[in-house]
Amino acid sequence: MISALVVMGVAMFSYNRFIEKDSEQIMKLICSEKKQQIDEKLLNIEQSVNTIYHFAVEQINDSEDLWQDDLKFDEHIERMEEVLETTVKYTDGAVTVYYRLNPELRGSSQGIWLVREEDGTFKENPVTDISEFSKDDVEHVGWYYTPVEKGEAVWMNPYYNQNLDLEMISYVIPVFQEGKVIGVVGMDITTELLYDNTKSVVVYDTGYAFLLDEEGKFLYHPEMKNSNISDHFNREHAYLYEKSLLAEQNRTVETYTWNHQNKRMAVEKLSNGMLFTVCVSEEEIQQPRRRMFTNTVILITLVILVFMLVTIQVTKVMLRLTYTDILTGLGNRTAYREAVDSLNERLRNKETVRFAVVVVDINNLKEMNDSYGHVYGDELIQGAADIVKRVWGSKASFRIGGDEFVVILQNTDEKKLQKDLKALEEEMQRSKRMSALPDERIEMAVGTDFYHAKTDESYEDVFRRADEAMYEDKKRKKEK
Numbered sequence: 124m125i126s127a128l129v130v131m132g133v134a135m136f137s138y139n140r141f142i143e144k145d146s147e148q149i150m151k152l153i154c155s156e157k158k159q160q161i162d163e164k165l166l167n168i169e170q171s172v173n174t175i176y177h178f179a180v181e182q183i184n185d186s187e188d189l190w191q192d193d194l195k196f197d198e199h200i201e202r203m204e205e206v207l208e209t210t211v212k213y214t215d216g217a218v219t220v221y222y223r224l225n226p227e228l229r230g231s232s233q234g235i236w237l238v239r240e241e242d243g244t245f246k247e248n249p250v251t252d253i254s255e256f257s258k259d260d261v262e263h264v265g266w267y268y269t270p271v272e273k274g275e276a277v278w279m280n281p282y283y284n285q286n287l288d289l290e291m292i293s294y295v296i297p298v299f300q301e302g303k304v305i306g307v308v309g310m311d312i313t314t315e316l317l318y319d320n321t322k323s324v325v326v327y328d329t330g331y332a333f334l335l336d337e338e339g340k341f342l343y344h345p346e347m348k349n350s351n352i353s354d355h356f357n358r359e360h361a362y363l364y365e366k367s368l369l370a371e372q373n374r375t376v377e378t379y380t381w382n383h384q385n386k387r388m389a390v391e392k393l394s395n396g397m398l399f400t401v402c403v404s405e406e407e408i409q410q411p412r413r414r415m416f417t418n419t420v421i422l423i424t425l426v427i428l429v430f431m432l433v434t435i436q437v438t439k440v441m442l443r444l445t446y447t448d449i450l451t452g453l454g455n456r457t458a459y460r461e462a463v464d465s466l467n468e469r470l471r472n473k474e475t476v477r478f479a480v481v482v483v484d485i486n487n488l489k490e491m492n493d494s495y496g497h498v499y500g501d502e503l504i505q506g507a508a509d510i511v512k513r514v515w516g517s518k519a520s521f522r523i524g525g526d527e528f529v530v531i532l533q534n535t536d537e538k539k540l541q542k543d544l545k546a547l548e549e550e551m552q553r554s555k556r557m558s559a560l561p562d563e564r565i566e567m568a569v570g571t572d573f574y575h576a577k578t579d580e581s582y583e584d585v586f587r588r589a590d591e592a593m594y595e596d597k598k599r600k601k602e603k
Contacts, residue, residue, distance in 0.1 A: 171213075572589040
């Protein structure tokens with residue numbers, strides 16, 4: 124029983140570790156797979172912009188006096204427009220593509236800006252006059268000044284483009300010639316491209332994914348409308364951002380608390396620097412463990428019940444073996460001794476007791492054993508015991524020797540005892556020996572006596588008289 128409980132305990136511990144490991148692997152796998160899907164779209168944008176950039180650089184480097192020669196400049200713009208239109212047409216998710224020149228080269232409105240129409244085609248739109256806006260106006264001209272000032276390709280953080288009335292993300296590469304700013308080439312995608320991929324994540328039953336920008340601000344979270352994200356979530360974004368960075372840097376699943384609920388997160392950094400986070404509540408992760416615990420408790424309970432039932436049955440068998448004579452099914456000497464001790468205890472306590480003792484002994488058992496063997500002798504003992512049981516039952520009947528039986532009859536009287544003795548004689552008359560032995564009945568000597576409260580001090584006094592009476596009966600029957 125203890126071994127079974129130990130084994131179950133070890134099994135539960137191992138299962139808990141498996142649940143922990145399995146949940147982490149599931150979260151990491153979902154996060155990694157979704158990250159790859161989003162990165163494929165982002166890398167597609169990067170490759171398209173790189174194609175345009177390299178074409179522009181080649182054009183600029185191969186043409187002298189490009190910025191002074193109107194004919195060469197117009198030809199350059201025309202060829203760039205063809206490249207932009209061809210490239211963006213095969214770029215999934217792009218909504219605009221542009222090639223903007225430094226205002227100092229040809230004026231503040233020089234360049235190309237193609238915008239996707241509802242039918243999927245791209246149409247040239249008037250370019251923004253950069254000179255009308257401050258360098259700090261990210262919503263209008265951040266796409267130009269940010270990459271130029273950084274001097275390298277950049278993914279812009281999501282921003283609301285007032286020109287198109289869209290929330291967008293831009294990938295922009297600055298173009299330089301001999302250290303001089305020529306302009307920028309870039310492509311815009313709507314944030315919905317990222318948000319839709321984030322929304323589609325399903326982790327367990329209630330888990331979800333969300334996006335953080337490089338500064339730790341929420342970009343998308345399914346529990347809040349986009350208009351509320353900055354107002355509500357960003358008050359605690361530092362804590363969550365710290366946890367997200369830790370999970371991403373250590374490649375671990377981190378535990379955190381959010382809205383009074385314990386959660387776990389797995390994080391991957393997208394190619395544009397955003398943190399893609401998959402999370403699920405601790406409670407949901409622990410559900411299999413709780414089910415396992417419940418099932419284990421039920422199993423342990425069943426094991427205990429079975430163990431108890433088996434123990435009860437074994438105890439009954441042991442008690443029966445302890446107090447029952449195996450050959451006859453009557454009480455053995457141990458049972459007889461306890462019955463005697465109980466009667467003597469009552470006598471010592473001056474209780475009112477009324478009982479009689481019957482002593483029964485099989486006649487001629489030794490001769491039968493010597494003549495026919497002990498197997499027949501055992502059958503003879505069993506036959507005699509069966510007669511005793513039919514007359515007095517087995518509860519008050521005991522086998523105390525090889526061929527000797529004692530019956531303790533409580534609350535009986537002389538009339539009832541004589542009736543029992545007559546029934547005993549009739550049973551002996553009807554009895555036949557077993558097998559092919561001579562047809563003789565089972566014969567037993569019987570002695571009885573009653574307890575007399577005035578003269579008897581113990582059970583042994585009554586038994587002594589009954590035993591003497593049995594020997595007198597044996598003697599009479601042998602003389603016949």
